[in-house]
Amino acid sequence: MQAVNTDTVLAVRAGRMFDGQRCFGPVTVLIDAGHIVDIDTTGATPPARAEVVDLGSDVCLLPGLIDAHVHLAFDASTDVVAGIGAVDDGQLLTQMAQAASRALRAGITTVRDLGDRGFLALALREQLDASGDPGPEIVASGPPITIPGGHCHFFGGVASGQQALRAAVRERAERGCDVVKVMVSGGVLTPGSAVHESQYDLTDLRLIVAEAHGLGLRAAAHVHAPCSIADAVTAGFDTLEHVTFITEDGVAADPATMDAIVESGVVVSATVGQVPGKGEPPPFVTRRLNAVIENWTQLHRCGARIVAGTDAGLGPIKPHDVLPYALGDLTKLGMTNVEALRATTSVAADACGLTGRKGRLIPGADADLLAVTGDPLDDIGAIHNVVAVIRAGRRVR
Ligand SMILES: [Zn+2]
Known part of the structure; x- marks a missing residue:
């Protein structure tokens, strides 16, 4: 506190x-x-x-607004991977404090950090508590769990095989993380990782979720590939990040998976929000964006629980105070203004395990x-x- x-x-x-x-x-x-x-x-x-x-x-x-998916460790530059590689932990912690402060000034009083290096989001939380300096409430996952060479491996959360996965979840619980983040599919940011393929099978995912829930942690799944989304719903993750249904050559939402998302009540953390006039997402994303938005729109229409997880920090269009722009994007998915406001306050609090407090x-x-x-x-x-x-x-x- x-x-x-x-x-x-x-x-x-x-x-x-x-x-x-x-x-x-x-x-x-x-x-x-x-x-x-x-x-x-x-x-x-x-x-x-x-x-x-x-x-x-x-x-x-x-x-106060709640961003369900940020990376305080990313500097919102044009090459965030190079950026994080160029600083030591002390410098990174200073940058993260500035990022947190910027979010707070925009009225973002809670951020869920879904990927740092060296558990520095926890260190930042402790530093803010001790100093009394103003900062948002930080809900943190620590380094995302990923396969060797997999998406965001440079954060240091590599684990594969049942023993290592169980140990990774336990370490996060012991260190004081609130949530376990798993890179279930590859990601756009990491060369060599396949966005349209799964990194873990259903058995591994079930083990991670059971272990996390058993230790009182929530579980968040980074999912792009259709098979990854289907497996993450089956495995019982609390939130699904991105939910783009990206395939090798486009976007293909499986109707059965769309139904399963709605019926399970799992939270869809839609990657909305960008500052106008600061550039565009990478072409890989831009080409697919309309189809992705159409799927989020359909999920909303069918009653899925949707929150805004901006991925703040990821590039110039996503500085750490980007969330207010996400509200307008949510209305473009068919939400009324009051639904967009709920999605970034009460619904987001429930998704982050903060019901009653936030x-x-x-x-x-x-x-x-x-x-x-x-x-x-x-x-x-x-x-x-x-x-x-x-x-x-x-x-x-
Ligand atoms: Zn992310």
Whole structure:
């Protein structure tokens, strides 16, 4: 837990509030010792000891946003693999602190880091806790589990064979990771890895998920290939990252797998969000993007649980504060504005194992708030009009 200033009681007033589910207002949110203790809609006078922050009638309070898939260790340059190879752990930790700070300033109060080097996201979390410096809540996987030479092997999470896989999961639990990330298929970023092929078979995947769940960790599967997606659903992963159905020459979603995703209730972490005017994804992705978006759209239409996992840090179009752009992309999948807001708050909190603490403005929840001018339920672009960010009861912007 982040250090909190326990003697400050804040009463934050605004014209309206989206509480993670629905919108109402005007409201006064009472915050004490880093938590929300009351939400008043009656206009009652706040306690005398409270510092009143009146943000005005045209401001909307929201739960701090949650990015379900980031890489704090990537520097959002044109060659992130070279970038990470050029710095030692000390330098990398400094960069990651800057990345985390940038996310927080945009109102992203929780990030789920799905791949670092040397468990540095955990080190960063400890550093923020100890120093009291503002930073987002960090949910972390440590280095993704991958095969020798496989996708993101340079993070150091190589394991193959049942014994090594079991040991890898146990190590993550012992170190304090919240989630195990498995590169089930190859990835675009890693030369020599095949995006359209699986790196592990179903037996291995079942073992990893059982071991993770047995130790109280969640399990996230990086999946592009149709067979990888099918196996990850069967194995019981909690979240599926990307879900692109990429084949050697295009995109081919298997209807049975699409149905299985919807029926199982597994969370689809759609790789949405890019800053306009900063370039394009690699051609391999661009060629397939319309088909991928069509599949995510169909999954939403059929009732799949979808969150935004931006892959922040991956390149110039995905800096560490890219998530607000993802909300507009979610509406292009057919989500209403309120569905897009839920996907990046309450639904994302559930997906990250943070139900009750994050993603909702309710008594007892952590006081992580974003305030924007305008009404994002009416105009989703209002999410960019940040006027205040509160993290664990402390105003950080
Ligand atoms: Zn990723």
